[in-house]
Amino acid sequence: MEMALVSAGAVALLVVLLAAPARASNEEGDALYALRTRLLDPNGVLQSWDPTLVNPCTWFHVTCDHASRVVRLDLGNSNISGSIGPELGRLVNLQYLELYRNNLDGEIPKELGNLKNLISLDLYANKLTGTIPKSLSKLSSLRFMRLNNNKLAGSIPRELAKLSNLKVIDLSNNDICGTIPVDGPFSTFPLRSFENNSRLNGPELQGLVPYDFGC
Known part of the structure; x- marks a missing residue:
């Protein structure tokens, strides 16, 4: 009887171990x-x-x-x-x-x-x-971010300037407001990446605290 219980327990454990990878x-x-x-x-x-x-x-x-x-x-x-x-x-x-x-x-x-x-x-x-989530600034491997031709509003999160690998961004044709960051990769993006946002007021001025005009 004891051997039967041990064998049954071993079988049950084996079933669990075999099932775990499939579930994962x-x-x-x-x-x-x-x-x-x-x-x-x-x-x-x-x-x-x-x-x-x-x-x-x-x-x-x-x-x-x-x-x-x-x-x-x-x-x-x-x-x-x-x-x-x-x-x-x-x-x-x-x-x-x-x-x-x-x-x-x-x-x-x-x-x-x-x-x-x-x-x-x-x-x-x-x-x-809605707005562009600040959490996207955690995407350290990101090279291409294309969010254009939507109905996004709010300002461009300054945290996105931390995306050192970002090569292309397109936020055009939305309802984004405020100013365009100039730090990090934003120093290389052409203005056409942000065009047709009627409440966007152009690049931030170097050395000044960013202010989101119109947001």
């Missing part, structure tokens, strides 16, 4: 499926997103690395609508977030600041509102 590898799938539940998808581009699979690496528009970690989400120009939601902040290995030219609305989640490996953030040509 599905964390990113859970996050992506939570996104899917927020979206309207009239063209069926997300119909391959099956939450019963071990991980989402077989889903269309999702790219994984050799370790089955999601590194790219390509849903640009897909005619989807709805909100982005905070769950994308759980895709901590993501390098490319491509959601441009859709009908997405609502605010940019502050949780996107958790995507420390993100290289490209392309949310342009949607209907996004």
